[in-house]
Amino acid sequence: MNRTLLIVDDNEDVRQQLKWGLSSEPYTLVFAQGVEEALEKFREHSPQAVTLDLGLPPRTEDASQGFKCLEELRRISPTAKIIVITGFDSREYARRAVDLGAYDFFLKPIDLDELKVMIRRAFHLFEIEQERPARKSAAPRAVHPAGMIGDSTPMREVLAHIEKVAASDVPVLIQGESGTGKELVARAIHELSPRKSGPMVCINCGAVPENLIESEFFGHERGSFTGAVSTVRGKVEYADNGLLFLDEIGELPANLQVKLLRFLQEMVFQRVGGRKNLEVNVRVVAATNIDIQEAMRNGSFREDLFYRIGVVSLKLPPLRERGKDVILLAEHFLRKHHEGTGSAVSGFTQDALDALSSHSWPGNVRELENTVRRAMVMSNSTTISAADLGLTPECPSDLGSPIPANATLKEARSLVEKQMVEAALGRSGGNILKAAEALGISRPTFYDLLRKHGIAL
Template sequence: MNRTLLIVDDNEDIRQQLKWGLSSEPYQLVFAQDVADALEKFRQASPQVVTLDLGLPPRTEDASQGFACLEELRKRAPASKIIVITGFESREYARRAVDMGAYDFFLKPIDLDELKVMVRRAFHLYDIEQESTSPKPVVGRKATPAGIVGESEQMREVMENVSKVAASDVPVLIQGESGTGKELIARAIHELSPRKAGPMVCINCGAVPENLIESEFFGHERGAFTGAVSTVRGKVEYADKGLLFLDEIGELPTNLQVKLLRFLQEMVFQRVGGRKNLEVNVRVVAATNIDIQEAMRAGTFREDLFYRIGVVTLKLPPLRERGQDVLLLAEHFLRKHGEGLGVKNKTFSKDALDALVRHSWPGNVRELENSVRRAVVMSTSSSITSADFGFEPVFAGDSVSAIPTVTTLKEARSMVEKQLVEAALSRSGGNIVKAAETLGISRPTFYDLLRKHGIDQ
């Protein structure tokens, strides 16, 4: 991608300073000195990132020219990231600019190292948004089925394994926490398989009342029980020549586990109240969020059934371990729900992006989608802030973060350590020296912490 940075500033000395200081950066530099010049250069160059001095001529106390330029640039290309630079003493101008849709703000005097970091992050976010708004979601920049979004190494490995198992009829067990997207993975297996023209039928084993679950699976004959006024086909029959997805199979009652095992061995069954053997041809994919090994030790899940359904096991990583996938998914859901709710051109503010990265996401992708949807509804400006997500805050000095979900003291310490490092990095604008000084540690130690917690500079 050809990257272009438009610098709008009426001060010739500052333009020369930035031209010299940013000359080694991997993008083309374009300069403008007033509103008309900025709009024309913007039209010609289509920059992904803009630095905009609010004090454009003719100068006024309310920076009207700068705000007018910002408003027009946002109208012409809402996806472009605009970093407002202001020399005004009050931060009110910066806050107002962010409310109008500016990506971030920078107060003069300009620190080139800090500005470089901010511009790099703006380009990075622009790239993420463009990938998430492409016609098909991507994993490793390759088209993926079932609407799966992700670029982390964990998801690359999952999708590679999906491609391997899809071509055969081998039973697959998908394991992962609630909300990690197990049904999406099952759907991806189906869409990539030779059975894709057939149906995919889902049964939530934990949602059907125990006295009805056998009928849900295998159907029933008329008169089989009180209220059975007609013959009803079960989900197994509807899945013939397709895929049967057994969600939350760990919740299946033990007595039905025996009948399911018998069915899986022969692909033959009888409806409840019936005597005729019926035969189907289905592929079975199951999923669970419980520890199956522990369930087998406890006697609540049959070992022979596990070995039947778990010929291949796929493990989905929780969202908190997927790194920058959080931002990629957030942008995907912002576009999806923004369009669905009739709200266009909303973006995430810097503090919103920080909150997304800091949150531990105990509900995983499902929680993230609901949080973004809430934020779209609750946001009253073009820029979504962290407050719009509705996270419960934890106050630590001048920082606010989402409450982490931890189970051990070691995990809690690691979480707090990571938050302190991220907060120091954010306050320093990415300046490692300043961030290390803030925490009272050396630069080598700070770099060690970045590597330990997988934090990108």
């Protein structure tokens, strides 16, 4: 494949620097100075990779011309890998570029060696994607990378974001309640990334004793403290050329936050008790179940560390907001644990399905898996009942007033229907799609019910 690189920058010195610096690379170089010329050259040469300066003329504080060019390039060819190069040292610019489909971003001043590596990865990923067979159907899938299960609207949004961020090396912060599957998301990002052949190394920042956590991260030299009888590599070294997953990063002690920040800025560290600088190449994905904004306000989490690890932030929905995914997951866990439990159970009764759907699942996916596994052991039948689950079908706790004793059946149905619509709206924060899905109805039907009951948005 003939590799063509389009360089979009209005600065003649930068263009000459890149022309000279990339002359030894096996690329055909094409140059453009502004938006219109960039689009013209892009259509003419169909480059597989682009470097795009956000500060294109006419210059504005919000880099509108650069983002306009990015959107147009993505519209013409969604598969081309666009590396945004910017002098705007802003996390918001980087996040916006990635959200618009940029492969990666690079802050000026340009380091040619680092940029060369990024461009090579971009071409490599483009070629891998071209080798994949085209998808035969655009129908939504229920099973996704890393064994993720889900077909609800919130999970489709999460999966779309995973596919976007996986291709780049940007740091990602995954936020969500305990048990929502944050590590699974990190693993999916790794499996879809160019680093997938490298290791994925996990550190639970809240599970390691504070006096040992620095050694857990960076390793230690022999004799550096009592009991250090040999030199030990840390998790950071083991993650070289792969992904480092920092689970529960909100629990990290303040002194380690400073050292982690320094490491993330330079990718250089020293073992405990050592003096030699060691360098690694890792991608960092972090996760937390705490309110990170509140932690920054009360001073327990450094704001500069948040900006470093949270270039892109993914928010995982709790299970109670995932509608029909509850049943998909329950059936998945039934199949998963069938052999391990020696159970003859092959399905769920209708009252079990009703109970699964109506339960609020405060422990999220982890609670659901444990509930299904326990029920498989306890069931005396080939099907699991609500009693086996330890659940009974519930009425939503956020419904309004009780039905009047003298109400007709028609009036009672209408009142319950209205209350359920209002409750679904409340739980979804006014999101029509989520509310409709939670009730198992289509969006047009939901709008009909709003009109029928005079419910204002």
